[in-house]
Amino acid sequence: xxxxxxxxxxxxxxxxxxxxxxxxxxxxxxxxxxxxxxxxxxxxxxxxxxxxxxxxxxxxxxxxxxxxxxxxxxxxxxxxxxxxxxxxxxxxxxxxxxxxxxxxxxxxxxxxxxxxxxxxx
Numbered sequence: 703x704x705x706x707x708x709x710x711x712x713x714x715x716x717x718x719x720x721x722x723x724x725x726x727x728x729x730x731x732x733x734x735x736x737x738x739x740x741x742x743x744x745x746x747x748x749x750x751x752x753x754x755x756x757x758x759x760x761x762x763x764x765x766x767x768x769x770x771x772x773x774x775x776x777x778x779x780x781x782x783x784x785x786x787x788x789x790x791x792x793x794x795x796x797x798x799x800x801x802x803x804x805x806x807x808x809x810x811x812x813x814x815x816x817x818x819x820x821x822x823x
Contacts, residue, residue: 729754729773729796732762732823737805742814752820754796779803792818 737748751762759771759781771781777796783789788810794803801820806813 727754727757727773727775728798729777729822730756733796733801733820734823735801735818735820737818738816739814740816743811744809744814744816751823777801783807794818796820796822798822 731754733752733754735750735752737750739746753760753762754773757773757775759769759773759779761767761769765785768784769781771779773779773796778793779796779801780791780793782791788808790805790807790809792803792805794801799822802818804815804817806815808814
């Protein structure tokens with residue numbers, strides 16, 4: 703997998719949104735995120751582990767990326783990912799033990815976009 707392909711996956715991984723971060727929200731915990739590419743020259747799908755704590759999203763994997771994101775009390779999510787010259791953003795919503803949204807990014811292979819689905823573990 704190339705770095706641009708991985709980046710698209712990270713964005714994905716849990717795209718989270720505007721608003722103040724929640725304190726001890728029901729969304730806190732580990733999430734498994736499936737990122738699906740629908741447009742562009744990136745791998746078809748990725749699965750990543752993401753952690754949500756106190757309204758903040760963090761990548762729970764081994765790659766070293768600049769990852770920032772938030773989850774509002776309402777479940778609205780927004781994330782930004784950077785890996786060198788590559789970057790991606792995503793947004794969506796968590797509700798109960800599930801979530802979904804969209805992402806888009808730019809990497810070595812051009813632009814890619816798609817959707818993501820999340821499950822709380």
